[in-house]
Amino acid sequence: MIILSPMEDAFIPDDLLLKDLFDSLPRQSIFIWYPPSVSRARLNNIYGSIAVQAVSKAAQKRDSFVTLGQDGGCKTVVGQREVISAGLLQIVLAFLADPALDIASKERHTMVSHLLNVSVLETTKPITVGYRVKLSSGEAVDVEASRMIRWERENSKLYVQRGDGAGAAAGYKEKIEFATNFADEVARGLLFETPDRIPSLAELVKVGSLLDFQDDAVKYLLKSKNLQLFPEDEAFLNAASLGGSKKC
Structure with missing residues (x-):
């Protein structure tokens, strides 16, 4: 099943430590989906070009x-x-x-x-x-x-x-x-x-x-x-x- 989310609610998982933390939550993933047949680097560039944020930039630290x-x-x-x-x-x-x-x-x-x-x-x-x-x-x-x-x-x-x-x-x-x-x-x-x-x-x-x-x-x-x-x-x-x- 594919769940569609607003662009503002999906993030590029460029930091795997942060990805693990957010993936541990019992909720829908906040990260972009990678089809198995498509290059992740290419998809990251495409998402970045339409202003999808990287999680390392979007996450506020405290x-x-x-x-x-x-x-x-x-x-x-x-x-x-x-x-x-x-x-x-x-x-x-x-x-x-x-x-x-x-x-x-x-x-x-x-x-x-x-x-x-x-x-x-x-x-x-x-x-x-x-x-x-x-x-x-x-x-x-x-x-x-x-x-x-x-x-x-x-x-x-x-x-x-x-x-x-x-x-x-x-x-x-x-x-x-x-x-x-x-x-x-x-x-x-x-x-x-x-x-x-x-x-x-x-x-x-x-x-x-x-x-x-x-x-x-x-x-x-x-x-x-x-x-x-x-x-x-x-x-x-x-x-x-x-x-x-x-x-x-």
């Missing part, structure tokens, strides 16, 4: 997180360096130092200082992100997903929630989920004024996280992307203190 409860829902992570590592800072600085971005050394050092100054806190409270798409009827369709990281940039706090993962398979999933969430938070927090650059930095940080920011691996990763640390950036890192842990 965070949901209670920082502290009476039960003491968060505690200090032992050592900031566990999360804000030297390898992470090298990746971020090398990315910002790319001549194509034309960011002065003083400005990129100021940007990285936002990472250096965070208090890293582990929380037992759920960290969630919600997404909403609005339909032509005025109805809104809402979904929620859990997150493992939240950076409150204005408060200089980075909240971390790690799962209990059981077994090797669960551990791998948890590792890549953490790396993806962490990279997204770092990139969005640093590049909120240049959102078109966010995916590139997020991908670099994600790979670095999956490599545990191991020094030789980070150096090779940067070279493979034609990125490098300049002397002024190395001097900045050498002089910087990652600091200790703070109380929640």
Whole structure:
């Protein structure tokens, strides 16, 4: 059975994580239909040409997180360096130092200082992100997903929630989920004024996280992307203190 919907109520599923969230709802699908015999890329171009929205563009994002409860829902992570590592800072600085971005050394050092100054806190409270798409009827369709990281940039706090993962398979999933969430938070927090650059930095940080920011691996990763640390950036890192842990 084919169900016809207004164009405003159908979306191109260009983000599979969002697609899974909205498909989990017990309601009619909000996504365009793909006949098995037609190229999906061609259909995406056709739908896009008549102003059908991609779900990644249409979905409105909202965070949901209670920082502290009476039960003491968060505690200090032992050592900031566990999360804000030297390898992470090298990746971020090398990315910002790319001549194509034309960011002065003083400005990129100021940007990285936002990472250096965070208090890293582990929380037992759920960290969630919600997404909403609005339909032509005025109805809104809402979904929620859990997150493992939240950076409150204005408060200089980075909240971390790690799962209990059981077994090797669960551990791998948890590792890549953490790396993806962490990279997204770092990139969005640093590049909120240049959102078109966010995916590139997020991908670099994600790979670095999956490599545990191991020094030789980070150096090779940067070279493979034609990125490098300049002397002024190395001097900045050498002089910087990652600091200790703070109380929640």
